[in-house]
Amino acid sequence: MKNDMVLAGGKIVDPATGYFGPATVFISDGKIEKVEKRKKSKIAGGNVIKLDGKIICPGFIDMHVHLREPGDEDEETIISGSEAAAAGGFTSIACMPNTKPPLDDAGAIEYVNNRALLAPVKVYPVGAVTVGQKGDTLTEMMEMSACGAVAFSDDGSGVQNNDMMRRALEYSKTCGVPVISHCEYSDLTASGVMHEGFISSKLGMKGIPAIAEELMVMREIMLASLTGARVHIAHVSTAGSVDLIRKAKKSKVPVTAEVTPHHFSMTDELINSFDTNLKVNPPLRTKNDVDAVIKGLADGAIDCVASDHAPHSIEDKELEFDYAPFGLIGLETALGLVITKLINEKILTWVEVVDRMSAAPARILDIPGGILNEGEPADITVIDPELEWIVNPNDFKSLSRNTPFAGWQLKGKAVMTIVDGNIVYSLI
Amino acid sequence: MSLKIHHLLGLEGVSADDIRLILDTAVSFKEILARKIPKVPTLRGTTVANLFYEPSTRTRFSFELAEKRLSADTINFTTSGSSVAKGESLKDTVWNIEAMKIDIVVIRHSASGAPHYLATCCKSTVINAGDGAHEHPTQGLLDMYTMREKYGKLQGLKVVIVGDIKHSRVARSNIWGLLTMGAKVAVCGPPTLLPVEMEKFGVEVHDDLDEALRGADIVNILRLQKERQKTGLLPSLREYSRYYGITRDRLDLLNDNFTIMHPGPMNRGVEISSEVAEGPYSVILPQVTNGVAVRMAVLYLLSGGKGKVDEE
Numbered sequence: 001m002k003n004d005m006v007l008a009g010g011k012i013v014d015p016a017t018g019y020f021g022p023a024t025v026f027i028s029d030g031k032i033e034k035v036e037k038r039k040k041s042k043i044a045g046g047n048v049i050k051l052d053g054k055i056i057c058p059g060f061i062d063m064h065v066h067l068r069e070p071g072d073e074d075e076e077t078i079i080s081g082s083e084a085a086a087a088g089g090f091t092s093i094a095c096m097p098n099t100k101p102p103l104d105d106a107g108a109i110e111y112v113n114n115r116a117l118l119a120p121v122k123v124y125p126v127g128a129v130t131v132g133q134k135g136d137t138l139t140e141m142m143e144m145s146a147c148g149a150v151a152f153s154d155d156g157s158g159v160q161n162n163d164m165m166r167r168a169l170e171y172s173k174t175c176g177v178p179v180i181s182h183c184e185y186s187d188l189t190a191s192g193v194m195h196e197g198f199i200s201s202k203l204g205m206k207g208i209p210a211i212a213e214e215l216m217v218m219r220e221i222m223l224a225s226l227t228g229a230r231v232h233i234a235h236v237s238t239a240g241s242v243d244l245i246r247k248a249k250k251s252k253v254p255v256t257a258e259v260t261p262h263h264f265s266m267t268d269e270l271i272n273s274f275d276t277n278l279k280v281n282p283p284l285r286t287k288n289d290v291d292a293v294i295k296g297l298a299d300g301a302i303d304c305v306a307s308d309h310a311p312h313s314i315e316d317k318e319l320e321f322d323y324a325p326f327g328l329i330g331l332e333t334a335l336g337l338v339i340t341k342l343i344n345e346k347i348l349t350w351v352e353v354v355d356r357m358s359a360a361p362a363r364i365l366d367i368p369g370g371i372l373n374e375g376e377p378a379d380i381t382v383i384d385p386e387l388e389w390i391v392n393p394n395d396f397k398s399l400s401r402n403t404p405f406a407g408w409q410l411k412g413k414a415v416m417t418i419v420d421g422n423i424v425y426s427l428i
Numbered sequence: 429m430s431l432k433i434h435h436l437l438g439l440e441g442v443s444a445d446d447i448r449l450i451l452d453t454a455v456s457f458k459e460i461l462a463r464k465i466p467k468v469p470t471l472r473g474t475t476v477a478n479l480f481y482e483p484s485t486r487t488r489f490s491f492e493l494a495e496k497r498l499s500a501d502t503i504n505f506t507t508s509g510s511s512v513a514k515g516e517s518l519k520d521t522v523w524n525i526e527a528m529k530i531d532i533v534v535i536r537h538s539a540s541g542a543p544h545y546l547a548t549c550c551k552s553t554v555i556n557a558g559d560g561a562h563e564h565p566t567q568g569l570l571d572m573y574t575m576r577e578k579y580g581k582l583q584g585l586k587v588v589i590v591g592d593i594k595h596s597r598v599a600r601s602n603i604w605g606l607l608t609m610g611a612k613v614a615v616c617g618p619p620t621l622l623p624v625e626m627e628k629f630g631v632e633v634h635d636d637l638d639e640a641l642r643g644a645d646i647v648n649i650l651r652l653q654k655e656r657q658k659t660g661l662l663p664s665l666r667e668y669s670r671y672y673g674i675t676r677d678r679l680d681l682l683n684d685n686f687t688i689m690h691p692g693p694m695n696r697g698v699e700i701s702s703e704v705a706e707g708p709y710s711v712i713l714p715q716v717t718n719g720v721a722v723r724m725a726v727l728y729l730l731s732g733g734k735g736k737v738d739e740e
C-alpha cells in the first residue's frame with residue numbers, strides 16, 4: 001500500500017513509552033498509520049522524507065498564546081499567529097480571551113473557530129471566566145464549552161474577588177475543563193512595572209512583589225481543594241509559587257502549572273538596559289526564582305512550558321519603560337530556548353521535553369496530542385537538534401517584533417511542522 | 429584629562445577619576461561665578477535643549493543659568509504629563525529638536541530610564557536632570573562638591589540620608605557617588621519609605637533616627653512629599669515629623685563640625701525645623717550656588733572640554 005508520507009531516518013520521541021530511538025513513521029489520510037521502531041523499514045513508495053539526524057516528536061502544543069484578534073489586528077491575527085506557531089514547531093495553540101472585545105460568549109468562540117479554519121495549526125479558544133473579564137458576572141461556560149472552548153481564564157488581570165473565583169471553579173465543573181489563573185492580586189502590584197527587588201530599588205521603579213503572585217496561587221490551591229475543580233496556574237514566576245504547587249500536588253489537589261521560556265532564561269538584572277521588550281507580566285524575577293522554576297519543570301511540580309506569546313506594536317513598545325505595555329512574543333523562540341537552556345544544559349531529556357511541551361498540555365486541555373500512536377492525527381514536529389541560529393526578529397512570521405531575544409544564539413530548531421498530515425512549515 | 433563618560437545618565441558606575449575631574453573643574457567655574465562679569469565664552473556656538481517633562485524650578489534655573497554663563501544657546505521645552513498623553517513620543521520630540529541642530533539635551537522626566545532610552549536613540553549628548561526615582565546625578569555631584577568644599581575630602585566622611593529614600597533620586601545618586609569616593613553612607617526612614625533590599629547598595633540601613641545620626645558628619649535631609657501620607661505609606665505628617673524630623677536637639681548626636689544639607693524645596697516643620705535649616709552648620713544655600721558651578725563643569729566637560737578651563 002502506498003503511504004501519503006513516510007518520515008524515514010530520524011529518531012522518534014514517544015513519551016507514552018519513554019522510547020527515544022530510530023523509527024519510521026508512516027502517515028495516511030492525515031493520521032499516523034504506523035510507527036516502526038527500528039533502524040530500517042521497508043518502504044513501498046510514496047512521499048519519503050529523509051530525516052537523518054533529525055528528531056521526530058508528537059506536535060508541540062502552546063497552551064498560552066495571545067492572538068490579538070479581534071481588536072488589535074495590527075499586532076497579530078489568528079492567521080499570522082498560527083503561522084508563527086507553525087514556524088516555531090507548534091501544531092496546536094490555545095488562545096487567550098483578552099481580545100477586544102473579549103472572548104466571553106459562544107459567538108466569540110465561534111468567531112475564532114471560523115477565523116481559524118484557514119490557519120495552518122489547530123487553534124483552541126480559551127473563554128473568559130467573567131463577562132468582559134470584569135470580574136462581576138460568570139460567563140456562559142457551558143455554551144462556550146460546547147462550541148469548543150478548552151478552558152476558561154481572565155488572563156491579563158486575574159479574578160480579584162475571592163467569592164467570584166470560588167463560584168467560577170464550582171461552575172466550571174459542569175464543563176470539566178480547567179480554569180487557567182493569572183495569579184496577581186492587583187492591589188499588591190498597583191502601577192508596578194518590574195520585579196520588586198534590589199534591581200527595582202536601584203532603578204527607582206515601582207515593584208511587583210512575588211507575594212502578589214504567591215498569595216493568589218495559595219488561594220487557587222485552597223479553592224481547588226475546596227471545590228474539586230481543576231485549576232491551572234499560568235506563567236509561574238516565583239520560587240514560592242513553585243513550592244506551593246509542589247506541596248499541593250503531593251496532597252492530590254487538582255492543580256497544574258506552566259512556566260514560560262522567558263521566566264526560565266532571564267532575570268530582572270537585564271532591565272538595567274531599560275529595554276521595554278523585557279517588560280512582561282509576571283515580571284522577570286531573580287536567579288533564585290529561575291533556578292526554582294527550572295527545578296520545578298524537572299521534578300514535575302510544573303507540568304508544561306507555554307510561551308505567553310503577547311504581541312505589541314513597535315510604537316507601543318518604543319517608549320519610556322513605565323509607559324510601555326507588558327508582554328513579549330515567544331512562539332518562534334520557545335523551542336530554541338527549551339533545547340538550548342534545558343536539553344543542552346542536561347536539565348531535561350528529550351522524552352521529558354516532549355512531555356512538557358506536548359503530552360502535558362494535551363492532558364491539561366483534554367485535546368489530542370502527545371503521542372505517536374496508530375490512528376492518532378498526524379501532528380508532528382521535526383527538530384534539528386544541531387542547527388545553530390541567531391534570533392532575528394525580521395525573520396518572524398508574527399506581525400510583531402517585541403522580543404528581548406534578538407541576537408541570542410540558540411542551538412536546536414523546528415525544521416518541519418506537520419498538522420493532520422500536511423506540511424505547514426518546512427526548512428527541509 | 430577628559431571624561432570617560434559621553435553622557436551623564438547617573439552616578440552608578442561613574443569612575444572616581446571622572447567624578448574628581450568634574451568636581452575639580454567646578455572649582456574653577458565657581459571662581460568665575462564670583463567675578464564681576466560671571467560669564468565665559470567657553471560654549472559659544474553650542475546649543476542646549478532643556479527638556480522638562482516634570483515641573484521643576486531650581487534644577488531648570490540652575491541648568492539654564494549654567495548654560496548662559498558658558499555662553500551656550502538654549503531652548504526650553506516644558507510640559508507636564510507623559511509624552512504619551514501629549515500624543516508625540518519622546519523619540520519623535522527629540523528627533524524634531526535635533527533636526528534643528530542641537531548638541532546637548534538636558535532631560536528631566538518622571539519615568540526612570542527616560543534619559544537612558546533617549547541616549548540610545550539620539551545623537552546628542554544627554555544629561556539627566558532627574559529621572560523618576562532613579563537618579564539625579566548633578567544633584568549628587570553638587571552635594572559632593574559642597575561636602576568636599578567644607579571638609580577638603582570625601583574619603584572617610586560619614587553621611588546619613590534621612591527621609592523618603594524609596595522615592596528619592598537624590599538619595600540614589602548620592603549613594604553611588606559617595607561610595608565611589610570612599611565615604612560611608614547610611615540611610616534612615618520609616619520602613620514603608622525604604623526600598624526593598626536596600627543593604628545591597630552597600631549602605632547602612634536604619635529606621636531609628638538617633639541610631640543613624642550617632643557619629644555622622646553630614647545629614648542630608650530629603651523632602652517628604654505630602655502625598656506619601658495620602659497613599660497610605662505614613663500614618664500622619666505629625667508622627668513623621670516627631671520621629672524623623674531633624675530638630676536642634678537631635679544634632680548633639682552628630683560629630684563636631686557637622687553639616688546639614690537639603691536638596692530643596694524644604695517643608696519646614698516636617699522633615700527639618702526652621703532653626704536647623706538656618707543654623708550656622710546648614711549649607712543649604714551654598715548647595716544651590718554650587719549647583720550652577722557643577723553643572724557648568726558637566727556641560728563643559730561633556731562638550732569635550734579638558735580639565736583646565738579655557739579662559740580666553
